Structures are given as C-alpha cells and as structure tokens.
Amino acid sequence: MSAKLPSFSSRFAFIMVTAGAAVGLGNVWAFPFVVGMNGGGSFIVIYLLALLLVATPVLMAELLLGRMGAASPPTALANLATKAGSRQKWSLVGWVGLVGTIVILSFYAVIAGQSMAWGLLAASGEFSGASSDAIVAMDQDHKATVYGPMLWHSLFLLMTTLVVTRDIRSGIERTGKYLMPALFVILAGLVFYASSTTGFGKALDFLFNFRAIDLKPALLIEAVGQAFFTLSVGVGGVMMFGAYMGDDVKMGPAVFAIVLMDLVVALLAGLAIFPLVFAEGMDPSAGPGLVFITLPVIFARITGGAVIGTAFFLLLTFAAITSAISLLAPTVQRLNEAGWSRTKAAFVMGGAAWLLGFATIFSFNIWQDWHPLSFIGALDGKTVFELMREGVSNIILPLAGVAYAYMVGWRLKREDVRQGLLMPEGIIFNIWYFSIRFIVPLAIAALFLSSLV
Numbered sequence: 337m338s339a340k341l342p343s344f345s346s347r348f349a350f351i352m353v354t355a356g357a358a359v360g361l362g363n364v365w366a367f368p369f370v371v372g373m374n375g376g377g378s379f380i381v382i383y384l385l386a387l388l389l390v391a392t393p394v395l396m397a398e399l400l401l402g403r404m405g406a407a408s409p410p411t412a413l414a415n416l417a418t419k420a421g422s423r424q425k426w427s428l429v430g431w432v433g434l435v436g437t438i439v440i441l442s443f444y445a446v447i448a449g450q451s452m453a454w455g456l457l458a459a460s461g462e463f464s465g466a467s468s469d470a471i472v473a474m475d476q477d478h479k480a481t482v483y484g485p486m487l488w489h490s491l492f493l494l495m496t497t498l499v500v501t502r503d504i505r506s507g508i509e510r511t512g513k514y515l516m517p518a519l520f521v522i523l524a525g526l527v528f529y530a531s532s533t534t535g536f537g538k539a540l541d542f543l544f545n546f547r548a549i550d551l552k553p554a555l556l557i558e559a560v561g562q563a564f565f566t567l568s569v570g571v572g573g574v575m576m577f578g579a580y581m582g583d584d585v586k587m588g589p590a591v592f593a594i595v596l597m598d599l600v601v602a603l604l605a606g607l608a609i610f611p612l613v614f615a616e617g618m619d620p621s622a623g624p625g626l627v628f629i630t631l632p633v634i635f636a637r638i639t640g641g642a643v644i645g646t647a648f649f650l651l652l653t654f655a656a657i658t659s660a661i662s663l664l665a666p667t668v669q670r671l672n673e674a675g676w677s678r679t680k681a682a683f684v685m686g687g688a689a690w691l692l693g694f695a696t697i698f699s700f701n702i703w704q705d706w707h708p709l710s711f712i713g714a715l716d717g718k719t720v721f722e723l724m725r726e727g728v729s730n731i732i733l734p735l736a737g738v739a740y741a742y743m744v745g746w747r748l749k750r751e752d753v754r755q756g757l758l759m760p761e762g763i764i765f766n767i768w769y770f771s772i773r774f775i776v777p778l779a780i781a782a783l784f785l786s787s788l789v
C-alpha cells in the first residue's frame with residue numbers, strides 16, 4: 337500500500353500545501369467576524385490559548401497519524417489500530433471525518449462562491465458609489481435566488497474537483513505553491529492600505545487590547561471550534577497530507593511554520609478589515625455580513641475601492657481553493673484505494689458536496705425560516721447551514737481531535753511516536769506529549785461538560 341502512496345516533492349511543498357489547507361475562509365471570513373462579535377482583544381487571547389495549547393498539538397498528532405498510517409484516514413487509522421493491538425473499530429473515526437470533509441466542503445463552496453461573485457462585482461465597478469441600502473440589496477438578491485449561488489458554488493466546486501483529479505504534484509501541490517505566496521502579497525498590500533486610514537489606531541486597540549468580557553462556556557467552545565477549524569484539524573484533511581509529506585520532514589519545525597502562517601494571516605486579515613470598518617464608522621460586530629456587506633459598503637465609498645475590493649475577494653477565493661482541495665483529497669484517496677481512478681472519485685465526491693451544497697443555499701432563501709432542531713433549546717433559531725457549520729466545528733472536530741490524541745498519546749508507543757515526528761528527546765517533545773495525553777482530552781471534556789450545565 338505505502339509503495340503506491342504519492343508524495344509531495346519537497347518539504348517546502350508540504351508546508352505550503354498544508355498551510356494552504358489551514359489558511360482559508362476561516363481566517364479571512366470567519367475570524368474577523370467571530371472576533372468582532374465576541375469583543376475583540378480578549379477573545380483573541382482565549383483563541384490563542386485554544387490554538388496553541390489544544391489545536392496545534394492535535395494538528396501535529398493528526399499529521400503523524402497520516403505519516404505512520406500511510407493511507408487515507410480510515411485505512412491509516414485501521415492500520416495503526418492493528419499495530420497498537422487495539423480491537424476497536426478505529427476506521428470509524430476516519431469515516432466520520434470523511435463525512436465531515438464533505439459537509440464542510442458543501443457549505444464552504446457556497447461561501448467561496450459568493451466571494452467569486454463579489455470579486456466580479458467589485459471588478460466591474462458595481463460597488464463604486466453604491467449606497468449601503470443598495471449593497472444590502474445586492475447581498476439579499478444574491479441569496480434570494482437559488483440560481484445565483486448555485487452557479488457560483490458549481491464553478492468553485494468544478495475548479496476544486498479539477499485540481500484534485502490531477503496527480504498530487506501537478507494538482508494539489510502546484511496550486512498551493514503558487515496561490516499561497518500570491519495570497520500573502522495581496523494581503524500585505526491590503527494591510528498597507530489599511531494602515532494609512534484613520535481607523536488603524538482604533539483597530540489595533542480593538543484587536544490587541546484586553547477588556548473584561550464574560551467567559552461563558554459558549555465563548556470558549558467558539559474559540560476552540562475556531563482554532564480547530566482554522567488549522568483544519570479533525571476530519572482527516574491534514575492526515576492525508578501527513579501521509580503525502582514524506583518521511584524526512586521534521587514535524588516540529590514544519591508545524592511551527594504552518595501554525596505561524598495561519599495565525600499571521602488571520603491577524604493580518606483583521607488588520608486589513610477593521611481599520612476600514614472604524615474609519616468609516618461601521619459596526620465591528622456585524623457578524624457574518626462583515627465581509628459581504630460591511631466591506632463592500634466601504635469599498636463603495638473610498639477612492640480606489642474597486643481595486644481594493646477586487647484584490648480582497650481574489651484573496652478570499654485563493655484562500656478558499658487551497659482549503660477546499662484538502663477537503664476533497666481524503667475521500668478521493670480512499671476511493672482510489674478501492675480501485676477508482678482519481679478522476680472518477682473526484683467527480684463523484686465533488687458531486688456529493690455539490691448536492692449537499694443546496695442545503696446551504698436553501699438556508700439563505702426557501703429554508704430561511706426552517707429551524708430543524710428548534711426543539712433543542714440552544715439550537716432554536718438556527719438554520720440548516722448554521723447547524724452544519726457549528727455542528728462540525730464545535731462538535732465533530734474537537735471530538736475527533738480527542739480520538740486522535742488518544743491514539744497517539746495512549747495507544748501507540750511513545751518511542752514510535754517520537755521517531756515518527758523526527759523529534760529529539762527533550763523538553764519540546766515532552767511538553768507536546770503531555771498536552772496530547774492530558775491537556776487536550778481534559779480541556780475538551782471540560783468544555784463539553786460545562787456547556788451541558
């Protein structure tokens with residue numbers, strides 16, 4: 337099996353592709369609005385703790401499981417369970433993850449589709465000079481019909497599918513190697529522009545000053561969910577890349593680079609967006625509409641808004657593509673193991689995400705008032721889209737994370753794990769190992785329990 341497994345061509349390629357999986361809509365679309373809704377700097381502190389103490393150790397564990405299991409997630413986990421002498425059905429954890437990848441991909445494509453549509457609107461000057469009512473109306477019109485979002489989500493999924501049909505090096509790897517640097521250049525340009533506006537100081541204060549906030553369990557769960565989502569941990573996407581990474585890449589420095597890039601992009605996205613929001617006197621806690629309504633309103637007013645707006649939505653689209661391929665890669669590899677060609681597998685699974693994507697599209701129009709789980713108090717008022725997004729990030733990702741941590745920390749041999757990571761014996765390894773065995777499971781268990789009471 338491992339002989340047939342493809343691999344990336346270099347350490348650089350692995351890091352760029354995995355950072356590309358991490359950096360996505362979660363950084364540029366979700367992070368700013370989640371921070372904005374949860375009060376700014378204080379939330380960022382909690383988010384940093386969740387990112388570094390919980391999600392990063394699990395990212396390393398998930399990559400390691402891929403490398404040691406050397407196959408698609410269900411097969412890799414089954415291989416390792418056999419090796420660890422476990423009789424539990426570990427492949428099940430892999431399968432739940434694969435379902436998670438397609439669910440995420442389905443709503444991801446709809447939001448990415450709107451970024452493409454908005455990039456076109458910005459480029460064609462549609463926003464320039466438009467009133468905020470007109471822009472709210474554009475957003476509503478886009479969502480009110482099924483055709484508009486469908487056209488764009490189809491296009492986005494088609495691009496993603498085509499990349500994944502190719503072999504690893506000419507498809508996934510090349511996309512990451514070109515789009516990630518391009519993304520950094522665009523983002524740097526946007527932050528440079530934002531730093532010249534009058535809102536920059538206020539944005540710095542908002543993002544980096546600690547204010548007292550209410551530490552509800554819901555807020556902590558949101559922070560952990562966002563941390564897992566942004567690092568792409570918990571459904572086997574990065575496990576797949578761990579399997580492709582090659583045996584000579586040292587895990588510690590690679591993970592450090594990936595997490596750093598992910599964090600820097602999230603913070604820079606905040607620094608690109610919030611100065612404009614404050615300079616124009618808009619509301620930082622606007623929620624999910626921050627990127628698709630608030631920003632275009634600003635692009636409509638400022639000089640050069642068409643160029644800045646186009647650059648921004650191009651950035652968002654690039655970030656989304658490199659993440660979406662990581663969501664399609666694991667199921668395609670699994671079907672490939674079952675004898676399917678990559679092309680057939682990619683079209684079938686891309687098609688599955690396409691169909692499921694209608695649930696998200698409908699959540700914005702004909703199912704807008706359908707709240708299927710309203711009989712559960714806390715879930716009342718949530719649309720199918722919100723249930724899918726929050727269910728996967730706040731429940732499936734952390735629970736799968738605990739399962740990975742359990743496999744790595746308690747089932748596999750310590751020495752095999754250390755060698756698999758290519759890490760020297762020492763303080764860093766010990767801290768990581770301790771957090772995988774104790775901190776990660778306890779933190780997540782505490783969160784789930786506290787949200788129940």
Ligand code: TRP
Nearest residue numbers: 358360361362565566568573659
């Ligand atoms: N991390 C990506 C983002 O921030 C999304 C993503 C890609 C993802 N692959 C994943 C999330 C796997 C969870 C699991 O937008």
